[in-house]
Amino acid sequence: MNPSVSIEMILLLAGLLFVLGIVGVIIRKNIIFMLLSIEIMLNAAGLAFVAAGSHWGQPDGQIMFIFILAMAAAEVSIGLALILQTYHQHKSLDIDTLKEMKG
């Protein structure tokens, strides 16, 4: 393996991806783009886990990555079903139209 990939660079990349995901969640009004940004943030967290696991030579990081993957799959399926539901009811993907959903 290439030893020139230092863990600090990987953690920097993970932080950058996480911040990009947060920017995407905050500035977009479309629900689909917010879900995509959440995927980016989950990827950043998984990248940090895998980097730490490979830094110490333990398989725990990849196990956490597998758990993150399973959680992302479940979250995407539920979220997309909810998006379909709201689109059929409101005919829009704007999250501001969901303000009437007070609870």
Added chain:
Amino acid sequence: MVVTRHNPVHALLYLVISLLSLSVIFFLLGAPFAALLEIIIYAGAIMVLFIFVIMLLNLGKETAKQEKEWLKPKVWAGPTILSAILLAELLFLITLPNNTTSSQQTVDAKAVAISLFGPYLIGVELAAMLLMAGVVGAAHIGQHKKTVLHRFLKEEEPS
């Protein structure tokens, strides 16, 4: 690039590129199993789900136009500054301790599997239950639509 596109399909393509590059980084880090999972599950299954929903909702140029109206500089300037502050803090904290020795070992799939079904067996079962609940919940939410719409139409007809 994903968060600034107006067309959802373009954003998806950029996200696939990002996922592929992340998988190459996993491979460089000595985690080939995670790289494989990244390509197969993320770039395969989850992206297919997104593409399916986008095609089902029939999002096209009108959505892109609408997005252009939503995405003004007045809207994204403030959150971007806040996130830049967060990024600066992260950079500072990561580059602060310089005593880490980079020693990377390859963790192959065998060690992952042995540890996964050894001490992490509870976690595996919980993940399986989570996936099961996700499938059942998605089926329920998708199925609930027809009855709700039907009832809604029934209520509207007399009035």
